[in-house]
Amino acid sequence: MPDAKRTENYRGDHIPKRPLEVLEFIIQSQEKGVLVEKSFAINVIRVKEIIKRPRVTKIIESGTNVLGVFHLREDLIPLVDLPGWLGLESEKPGDVVIVTDLGDNLNGFVVHSIKKIHHLSWDNVKVPDKIDRNQSEFIAGIISTEGRLIMMLDFETIFAELSQSEIKxxxxxxxxxxxxxxxxxxxxxxxxxxxxxxxxxxxxxxxxxxxxxxxxxxxxxxxxxxxxxxxxxxxxxxxxxxxxxxxxxxxxxxxxxxxxxxxxxxxxxxxxxxxxxxxxxxxxxxxxxxxxxxxxxxxxxxxxxxxxxxxxxxxxxxxxxxxx
The missing domain is CATH 3.40.50.2300 (Response regulator)
Incomplete structure (x- = not known):
């Protein structure tokens, strides 16, 4: 009987989980004089393309983490220093740019290197209770794979903060x-x-x-x-x-x-x-x-x-x- 499944504790466990593809990238930082590589990820559906770091034109009154703008074919795109925005300092600047498409807004985010694409499911993304949403709103979740933790970032919220869209x-x-x-x-x-x-x-x-x-x-x-x-x-x-x-x-x-x-x-x-x-x-x-x-x-x-x-x-x- 169909009603047999309609129980109070039903949580849809038999429903196949949606596949998830994330692009893992690396950001380097100096911690107590030691160079450390940290793994982050972005949902592949947010990625338009990956390019080498382009030359940029400085813009007046841009935020401290907006390095300038660059041309990508017919588009003029702001370039963001993602390590700097995350508060991760490194002597070596990133030379790879992830171009994101966030609701028709194209942005370039500088990172140090691209590692790989992971084919997962949303079950692999955990949201620990200890994460304070008010302080870490840009964290979409934590992925545990291949013996390491990868922090998945919410690029929509990052873009909103960079452009002050929350008040606009x-x-x-x-x-x-x-x-x-x-x-x-x-x-x-x-x-x-x-x-x-x-x-x-x-x-x-x-x-x-x-x-x-x-x-x-x-x-x-x-x-x-x-x-x-x-x-x-x-x-x-x-x-x-x-x-x-x-x-x-x-x-x-x-x-x-x-x-x-x-x-x-x-x-x-x-x-x-x-x-x-x-x-x-x-x-x-x-x-x-x-x-x-x-x-x-x-x-x-x-x-x-x-x-x-x-x-x-x-x-x-x-x-x-x-x-x-």
């Missing part, structure tokens, strides 16, 4: 979309990226929705089973511990929360890769996947799922008999 959210374009009836509904935003989580929260509250947040699927599930009442789940696709697909599949198997609708979003900007993810999600019977940057489409999808019609005009009789 483009929220004004959403302000005219405020609709009072949305205040009757609560959205749960689930995302391991601090920047993306905060941005979505700001957008949804601006247009009227109540919002609660969680940093990954496990935390979200614990909140839901602990009594947090929500009407919709807006979740990132790829997260450590439990990704968006696992979260929504697990919710569907829990009698107490099975009726909560959801939507998966991703930072993928490559149309081919995004289409592959959408096709995979459809085959698995999961909700459709939308790009995070398509926020207007996301809002329309959530409104439709919750029966909210912002174009609905108030009746002339709504105020009849009320004190004016």
């Amino acid at each position: 959210y483009d929220i004004s374009r959403f302000e005219p979309m405020y609709f009072a009836k949305r205040e009757e509904h609560t959205i749960m935003v689930v995302d391991d990226s601090v920047f993306s989580r905060n941005y979505a929260q700001r957008v949804f509250t601006t247009i009227g929705y109540q919002v609660v947040t969680a940093a990954n699927g496990v935390e979200a599930l614990d909140m839901l089973r602990g009594g947090t009442r929500v009407d919709f789940i807006f979740t990132d696709l790829e997260m450590p511990q439990m990704d968006g697909g696992e979260l929504l599949a697990t919710v569907r198997h829990d009698r107490d929360i099975e009726d909560i609708p959801g939507l998966i979003a991703t930072s993928l900007t490559n149309l081919v890769t995004l289409q592959e993810q959408q096709d995979e999600s459809q085959r698995a019977g999961q909700p459709k996947i939308l790009a995070k940057k398509d926020m207007f489409t996301i809002i329309e999808t959530i409104d439709d799922a919750l029966g909210v019609d912002p174009n609905e005009l108030p009746s002339q009789w709504d105020s009849y008999g009320k004190e004016g």
Whole structure:
């Protein structure tokens, strides 16, 4: 019987874990006079290409860790001293640049060398409780492989801090979309990226929705089973511990929360890769996947799922008999 699986402790353990490809790179630092190599990683889907360190043009009033800008074909890209930003000092400057694509924002990050690509799953990424999110928001998780620890970085949050995007959210374009009836509904935003989580929260509250947040699927599930009442789940696709697909599949198997609708979003900007993810999600019977940057489409999808019609005009009789 299908209901046999719908137990209180169901966590989707039978669901195949999403594959994860990370690029391991090395940053050197001087520690007590000794040269130490530290391993870091970036999700491969964030990498546009890897190049040798280019010549740069200095820019006025750039941050201390922004070395300047360089041309990559038709694009003008800022070059960031990643070791310096991380507070790791080395006598030898890095000579390799990882060009990242973060929501249509191209950036170059200087590192010392590239080690290899690891083919893993999100189960390999751990988020230790001892990491203070307020102090280490750029840490996406820790990977243990081949007898060593690799720190996976959240480049979206790094970029946000470098550009001070946290205080420059483009929220004004959403302000005219405020609709009072949305205040009757609560959205749960689930995302391991601090920047993306905060941005979505700001957008949804601006247009009227109540919002609660969680940093990954496990935390979200614990909140839901602990009594947090929500009407919709807006979740990132790829997260450590439990990704968006696992979260929504697990919710569907829990009698107490099975009726909560959801939507998966991703930072993928490559149309081919995004289409592959959408096709995979459809085959698995999961909700459709939308790009995070398509926020207007996301809002329309959530409104439709919750029966909210912002174009609905108030009746002339709504105020009849009320004190004016």
